[in-house]
Amino acid sequence: MSRLVVIGADAAGMSAASQARRMLPADRLDIVAFERGHFASYSACGIPYWVGGQVTDRDALIARTPQEHRARGIDLRMRTEVTEIDPARQRVHAVDLESGREYWTSYDHLVIATGARPVRPPMPGIDAPGVHGVQSLDDGQALLDTLDGNRGRRAVVVGAGYIGVEMAEALINRGYEVTVVNRGPEPMATLDPDMGRLVHTAMEGLGITMVGDAEVSAILTGEDGRVRGVATKDAEYPADVVVLGIGVRPETSLSGAAGLPLGAHGGLLTDRAMRVRGHENIWAGGDCVEVLDLVSGQERHIALGTHANKHGQVIGTNVGGGYATFPGVVGTAVSKVCDLEIARTGLREKDARRVGLKFETVTVESTSRAGYYPGAAPMTVKMLAERRTGRLLGVQIVGREGAAKRVDVAAVVLTAGLTVEQMTALDLGYAPPFSPVWDPVLVAARKAAAKVRSRTGHTG
Amino acid sequence: MSRLVVIGADAAGMSAASQARRMLPADRLDIVAFERGHFASYSACGIPYWVGGQVTDRDALIARTPQEHRARGIDLRMRTEVTEIDPARQRVHAVDLESGREYWTSYDHLVIATGARPVRPPMPGIDAPGVHGVQSLDDGQALLDTLDGNRGRRAVVVGAGYIGVEMAEALINRGYEVTVVNRGPEPMATLDPDMGRLVHTAMEGLGITMVGDAEVSAILTGEDGRVRGVATKDAEYPADVVVLGIGVRPETSLSGAAGLPLGAHGGLLTDRAMRVRGHENIWAGGDCVEVLDLVSGQERHIALGTHANKHGQVIGTNVGGGYATFPGVVGTAVSKVCDLEIARTGLREKDARRVGLKFETVTVESTSRAGYYPGAAPMTVKMLAERRTGRLLGVQIVGREGAAKRVDVAAVVLTAGLTVEQMTALDLGYAPPFSPVWDPVLVAARKAAAKVRSRTGHTG
Known part of the structure; x- marks a missing residue:
């Protein structure tokens, strides 16, 4: 009998535990999972839609309850915080947050799935009532309680990344006047600014006030101590509620204290089997690790549930005596605002420049369906291809229905290392309700291939 | 000055002409295009939606009018049929169908884009009024005239392939009682029968009467000579209108008579530059050629506008002095019924068996969006992977919104030759409105990879 200890009972941790359990029965592997929060195995990505009202039941976001995990033979200890990892003696120190009881538990395999923590800049008023993060179900419930009790109707969202724009939509859906204050010039800094500009314009069209190039320097509070707005260097924006969407950092303070290897972004470093580098029996996955970007060849930090689930699957397989790897990511992300x-x-x-790649860029306008088919919606596709080789480097898409998941074609192309010339011949699904005769991604590939050829002096 | 002659002025022919014109000005290349019909450059794929009423204007299906082609320096001769190709003397014989004038025209480059003709089995009544093909705009107009003048409300569609099911939808939209009579047991023979069964059930749910394993042996006519139904060996089905959706064959009678090489499916054989094999200056593309199936390694005939456009683009580039190739297809097709x-x-x-491949199959049920997100719709994904190698061989998807274009991921995987194990790690777009945390395609890949492993005796 050996023991697997899991720290953090959300996507990565519980996927690992569940997969290990599938591979090894309870008489061969003891599984103990520690979770300091009130919930396990929930979809943090779903919180904006819960706040926005599309998802009416919080419990719908919970993939599996603690009881269900326990029924499958996983000793899940909720509200229990691991406060120390001791790799030399293969044990962790835990505190039951309800009873205060402290104890050490030894492990044969350890899975670190401590997730990420939201960036909360140390500014005046940051902890005032009415200022909310949206990282956990507890955060979401607290925000909903504020919204329900609010007599005001003005919201400020700080940050215009994924969480920021999704929360802007949620608050619009709740009937709020929404102002988004963003440090960069355009929302969605994960896009190039020219594509972010399209999001900017669309959000303004939805009635959202966008403030760019503006850093929030203070949260303003009223005499009752509650939030009443935010201040930048240049202006003040009144608010009855403030949502922080500034991003997240790997939660690796425990790991760092235990001497485990952390990367430049603060995440744990693992090998492709998701084993913490230099530690035979310590594994890590989800929002607390750095992952290899297959396009740039560099490590990145990406907090995304789909990666966390894959990591957990790989870890559980390996802990269970099988073999699996997570080769890396290409940086795919999709979102929507209304x-x-x-x-x-x-x-x-800027990513390509940072790693010394020379490239060509093209941007094309197309439609989601054949132009004559009802509901055909405009779509803008930007594509980057490496100079000389023509290898696809990146794709950004902004549009209406059918725009987001079209990026999957590019994700596979990046994984396979195909060129934009090769892309032009891809046999993608065509029928008038689903695509123009040249799919928008192929239109961009054709233009990119022509640009690569013209730069290399080839005709045709 | 050299001359390009194009036979057939639809997708392949006019894409070739337009691309050649882009590459070479009028003082270097003379372009003559012959079209025996009344229309050039139209979307035949759009006809069902025009008949069904989603597209209200026939002209919306016309990508470019003859006048527009002429304005770009292409001498497009409508209603002019080429009746002979003379490769030895590099000339074609043409007949002006309006005036009866006949003449020879010489060429330096010839593009054959004669398309496909609908299968019209020689049975009693096949030419009766009220029996319609839907291959051309003329066909579509004739069908619409019949529908508009009809006092009856019963339609029979013969054949349950793409055209058949799309026409069934069109006729339902027009308020008809629709019966589809199909030779095979299930609709959509381009799917395996188990997946066709799902389409069958859904079509019945839409109120369409599906008759399988039934071959139409005669068209029944009334005393006025008009269609009144169809007969099979076992039964008769009353109808006020009959639509033929039995499929198409390459239109290569001219090419065959000229001694050009035809394949097993009756289509012209070309090299990857779309040059007719053995003929330096004759090119062919679109519905009249056979294409290489990159998965089976065999030639196939696929009539599809998106391929025709790509062929034309490649031909025009090569005729214009550039270089381009069409590497082949993987057999992607998408469609919808309501x-x-x-x-x-x-x-x-059966394709895999025919080429001697051993394989594993899996079928999974998933949803288009996160299960908790409104509008999440069920989706069935079937996947074939080669035994031992794990190479993806094929994917079939039946579902609601978002099902069809998900197949594009598999199309790229097939092109790149990845395995189902490699697929499990693909970085596909995830957000609750667009996908469950494991995309349905990844769920299928995981299951397929596990089955391949279990067959090879590997664990994990």
């Missing part, structure tokens, strides 16, 4: 769909994969211009 | 989406790519079970 009916505007936003997608990206691979490198932005 | 809100049911149908997609396939790669090999069906």
